[in-house]
Amino acid sequence: MHPIVKTVLQRLGLGVVTLFFVSLIIFSAIQFLPGDFGEAVLGQSATPETVAAFRRELGLNKPAYVRYFDWIGGVVQGDFGTSFSGRDSSGVDRSRPVVELIAPRLGNTLFLAGMTAIIAVPLALFLGITTALYRNSIYDRVVNAVTLTTIATPEFFVAYILILFLSSLYPVFPSLANIDPGMSLGDKIIKTTLPALTLTLVIVAHMMRQTRAAIINLLASPYIEMARLKGISARRIILHHALPNAWAPIATVIAINLAYLVVGVVVVEVVFVYPGVGQLMVDAVRTRDIPVVQAAALIFAATYILLNLTADIIGIVTNPKLLHPR
Amino acid sequence: MSAANGTGAGAGKGAGKNGGDVLLRMTDVVIDGFSDERWHEIIKGVNLTLRRGEVLGLIGESGAGKSTLGLGAMGFVRPGCRLTSGEIMFDGMELRQMPEREKQKLWGTRMAYVAQSAAAAFNPAHRLIDQTIEASLRKGDLSPKEAEARAIDLYRAMQLPDPAEIGYRYPHQVSGGQLQRAMTAMAMAAHPDLIVFDEPTTALDVTTQVEVLASMREAVEQFNTAAIYITHDLAVVAQMADRIKVLRYGEEMEEAETRKMLKAPEHPYTKSLWSVRSIAKEPETNEDYILQIEGVDAAYGKGLKILHDVNIAVPRGRTVAIVGESGSGKSTTARVITGLLPPSAGRVLFNGTPLPAALKQRRKEQLQKIQMIYQMADTAMNPRHSVAEIIGRPLEFYLGLRGRAKEARVLELLQMIELDESFMDRLPSELSGGQKQRICIARAVAAEPELIICDEVTSALDQIVQEGILKLLLKLQQDLGVSYIFITHDIATVQAISDEIVVMLQGRVVEQGLKTEIMHPPYPEYTELLLSSVPEMDPDWLSNLLAARTGTGDL
Numbered sequence: 031m032h033p034i035v036k037t038v039l040q041r042l043g044l045g046v047v048t049l050f051f052v053s054l055i056i057f058s059a060i061q062f063l064p065g066d067f068g069e070a071v072l073g074q075s076a077t078p079e080t081v082a083a084f085r086r087e088l089g090l091n092k093p094a095y096v097r098y099f100d101w102i103g104g105v106v107q108g109d110f111g112t113s114f115s116g117r118d119s120s121g122v123d124r125s126r127p128v129v130e131l132i133a134p135r136l137g138n139t140l141f142l143a144g145m146t147a148i149i150a151v152p153l154a155l156f157l158g159i160t161t162a163l164y165r166n167s168i169y170d171r172v173v174n175a176v177t178l179t180t181i182a183t184p185e186f187f188v189a190y191i192l193i194l195f196l197s198s199l200y201p202v203f204p205s206l207a208n209i210d211p212g213m214s215l216g217d218k219i220i221k222t223t224l225p226a227l228t229l230t231l232v233i234v235a236h237m238m239r240q241t242r243a244a245i246i247n248l249l250a251s252p253y254i255e256m257a258r259l260k261g262i263s264a265r266r267i268i269l270h271h272a273l274p275n276a277w278a279p280i281a282t283v284i285a286i287n288l289a290y291l292v293v294g295v296v297v298v299e300v301v302f303v304y305p306g307v308g309q310l311m312v313d314a315v316r317t318r319d320i321p322v323v324q325a326a327a328l329i330f331a332a333t334y335i336l337l338n339l340t341a342d343i344i345g346i347v348t349n350p351k352l353l354h355p356r
Numbered sequence: 357m358s359a360a361n362g363t364g365a366g367a368g369k370g371a372g373k374n375g376g377d378v379l380l381r382m383t384d385v386v387i388d389g390f391s392d393e394r395w396h397e398i399i400k401g402v403n404l405t406l407r408r409g410e411v412l413g414l415i416g417e418s419g420a421g422k423s424t425l426g427l428g429a430m431g432f433v434r435p436g437c438r439l440t441s442g443e444i445m446f447d448g449m450e451l452r453q454m455p456e457r458e459k460q461k462l463w464g465t466r467m468a469y470v471a472q473s474a475a476a477a478f479n480p481a482h483r484l485i486d487q488t489i490e491a492s493l494r495k496g497d498l499s500p501k502e503a504e505a506r507a508i509d510l511y512r513a514m515q516l517p518d519p520a521e522i523g524y525r526y527p528h529q530v531s532g533g534q535l536q537r538a539m540t541a542m543a544m545a546a547h548p549d550l551i552v553f554d555e556p557t558t559a560l561d562v563t564t565q566v567e568v569l570a571s572m573r574e575a576v577e578q579f580n581t582a583a584i585y586i587t588h589d590l591a592v593v594a595q596m597a598d599r600i601k602v603l604r605y606g607e608e609m610e611e612a613e614t615r616k617m618l619k620a621p622e623h624p625y626t627k628s629l630w631s632v633r634s635i636a637k638e639p640e641t642n643e644d645y646i647l648q649i650e651g652v653d654a655a656y657g658k659g660l661k662i663l664h665d666v667n668i669a670v671p672r673g674r675t676v677a678i679v680g681e682s683g684s685g686k687s688t689t690a691r692v693i694t695g696l697l698p699p700s701a702g703r704v705l706f707n708g709t710p711l712p713a714a715l716k717q718r719r720k721e722q723l724q725k726i727q728m729i730y731q732m733a734d735t736a737m738n739p740r741h742s743v744a745e746i747i748g749r750p751l752e753f754y755l756g757l758r759g760r761a762k763e764a765r766v767l768e769l770l771q772m773i774e775l776d777e778s779f780m781d782r783l784p785s786e787l788s789g790g791q792k793q794r795i796c797i798a799r800a801v802a803a804e805p806e807l808i809i810c811d812e813v814t815s816a817l818d819q820i821v822q823e824g825i826l827k828l829l830l831k832l833q834q835d836l837g838v839s840y841i842f843i844t845h846d847i848a849t850v851q852a853i854s855d856e857i858v859v860m861l862q863g864r865v866v867e868q869g870l871k872t873e874i875m876h877p878p879y880p881e882y883t884e885l886l887l888s889s890v891p892e893m894d895p896d897w898l899s900n901l902l903a904a905r906t907g908t909g910d911l
Contacts, residue, residue: 250435252476259432260464260491260542274481350480350526 052331111321139306143291150230158241177235207302240283244276278345285341293330376407385442409580413597417818421606464491468543472555474535478527485523492546510541533564561681562889591891595898635852639871642671652702675840680860727800731812733792750803790821
């Protein structure tokens with residue numbers, strides 16, 4: 031087996047183990063949420079008998095470890111359980127499977143994250159590479175200053191500024207991003223533009239600065255001096271001699287930012303009324319809808335692990351010492 | 357393509373070349389460097405003339421400005437430096453004021469550079485051949501196929517193994533000596549008029565160095581390339597150069613034709629450079645052994661075995677030099693002695709009693725009796741500790757000295773290493789290379805050890821400084837009766853300091869004996885190769901050696 035395949039499989043295995051420990055942490059953390067689930071779901075008016083029956087029905091009277099294995103056993107088979115919401119003290123059960131609740135929301139979140147990534151990642155790489163090439167020039171300083179400003183501004187503020195200019199004063203894009211499954215792709219894209227732009231402004235600085243730093247860091251290497259002494263142009267030195275050795279740190283920072291796009295955008299979702307997983311999770315925490323909270327947390331953890339794994343793998347395959355062993 | 361060794365070897369060099377056209381003329385060149393918030397001169401008005409096909413040797417200690425001047429000859433300065441004044445005429449063009457874009461057209465095509473560490477100067481991300489032909493492709497007169505074919509011819513001329521295939525490997529897949537030759541091939545690729553060699557063999561083992569020197573000299577002769585050969589090794593420059601220029605503190609001391617320079621140096625500084633290899637110690641032995649290594653095998657992790665049945669005995673109060681190429685197991689042996697790497701078989705006796713294999717099992721007194729001095733004094737000292745703290749630490753730890761007693765002892769030790777109390781409060785960054793190594797010696801001696809292991813302690817130092825360090829170690833041995841294990845690949849150091857020599861090859865001891873026995877024939881095969889590869893000050897040494905080796909079919 032090629033050593034790279036072996037390493038990737040090893041990392042994947044480690045990722046699964048990590049995810050298992052994360053599931054333990056999520057499950058036990060939720061045990062510490064204050065209040066009684068039954069009461070929280072059914073409301074103050076529920077009689078003790080109804081609450082007890084409800085707890086029995088959900089299996090809340092079983093010991094924690096049994097409930098954990100029930101849950102994780104289901105998850106492994108793709109069954110995240112049934113939402114607590116949709117029930118009330120009257121006994122009518124309109125509750126839905128967690129998967130049914132989360133799937134469309136997750137689709138929306140991934141759509142927004144994907145759209146942002148398509149704009150932000152190439153933009154960050156372009157700015158990072160060009161600022162490294164023209165380092166210490168006016169261009170470099172302006173780009174650095176602007177991106178620093180956007181990253182230093184709270185994201186809701188960036189969002190409102192964009193709404194003010196691009197929606198209120200000059201109505202180019204809608205300020206509400208309330209997409210639904212019936213819309214055409216074009217409508218979806220137009221509705222999602224402002225949140226995607228907001229997120230782009232938030233994450234581009236980090237990726238661009240890391241790209242610039244990773245390249246400049248390499249410019250002091252003897253092999254870059256050698257390339258200069260071969261008469262290689264500055265542009266080719268950056269693109270051909272520095273960049274191939276800089277992918278590992280760049281991939282890491284891109285992975286962190288992409289993960290943020292999936293798990294950390296609840297504020298932006300609220301501002302634009304975007305139906306993503308972030309809002310769903312916040313609502314679920316408020317209503318003590320434990321199965322939904324657990325499922326969302328697990329999906330977030332898996333996203334982080336998967337993206338970091340991808341960054342690791344990019345680091346490995348761009349390292350010729352690992353790609354071409356002796 | 358490659359001329360047989362014998363033909364190039366007998367020809368020598370220099371004869372009849374001084375009549376060529378002048379290729380490079382540097383006049384009153386001043387190069388400034390920026391440090392400590394101000395500009396100061398690194399090269400202080402140097403003149404240099406180089407004719408076509410001629411090799412000029414540039415020698416001096418580190419910090420003399422050799423590399424700066426060599427790069428300056430190409431109109432190149434490192435970041436933080438500037439070409440302040442003077443004139444650099446290369447084939448009718450003035451380089452100092454030429455715009456960078458114009459100079460880029462010359463670099464790699466008409467003038468090329470060979471760096472000290474080929475391992476660092478090749479881009480790890482690209483295949484050797486792509487890097488070799490990069491500059492010639494830019495010139496545009498060759499198709500990639502033709503350029504590759506030419507590169508393969510050059511690999512063959514540089515006597516690289518498997519020349520048709522080796523270029524398609526990545527830098528980490530070939531050895532250091534091969535990389536150094538590939539880099540010379542890269543410099544030659546566009547058939548430049550001038551090559552600057554910057555210490556190209558310093559990082560190599562002596563046995564590898566011979567082959568690299570021979571192939572570089574032949575390539576330069578074959579293409580009638582002019583070269584500036586920078587080195588601090590006089591014996592090496594004697595083999596390569598037609599003329600030698602001596603630099604010190606950015607100024608020229610003197611310049612002369614190689615043979616004249618070797619026979620009759622004029623400047624007092626040059627004379628002092630020539631006289632450094634003067635220490636010689638009469639070897640003595642002793643039947644009383646302080647350390648015996650018996651049948652030791654050692655391996656890293658579950659990996660390959662590094663040491664195979666190593667037996668070494670160190671007589672009390674004497675110096676045993678362990679010599680061999682990199683990878684021969686010298687440093688691993690030191691790690692076994694100190695307990696850093698427990699052996700998988702065999703044992704280490706100290707004063708006749710076996711030492712526990714692992715460091716953690718050893719008692720404080722056992723640790724105290726064996727001390728170590730490292731190659732890189734820089735990294736062996738905590739940069740935030742003052743000299744007094746560095747030397748005081750073992751005094752406190754092993755001997756329990758505190759306060760005034762400790763301070764007095766630190767002062768004594770400083771005097772012992774020929775430094776004074778003004779050094780007490782200095783940080784390592786405020787010391788020169790030689791001073792740093794002296795502090796490391798004082799720290800080792802402070803523990804009052806019976807055995808000191810010196811791992812390549814002089815390799816990173818200039819020859820004059822090396823001389824001082826070796827004299828100091830000899831004096832300490834006389835005064836304190838301490839025994840040394842001296843790990844080195846430098847045979848001149850061995851000559852200077854050792855009583856006994858251990859020759860190692862691929863993790864095995866090839867020979868151990870008194871210096872006078874080992875250094876005199878008949879030698880075992882490998883010792884012969886090792887000893888004969890050490891360059892001598894005779895300018896005909898390389899030619900004679902190659903002729904002799906070709907004659908016996910021994911290369």
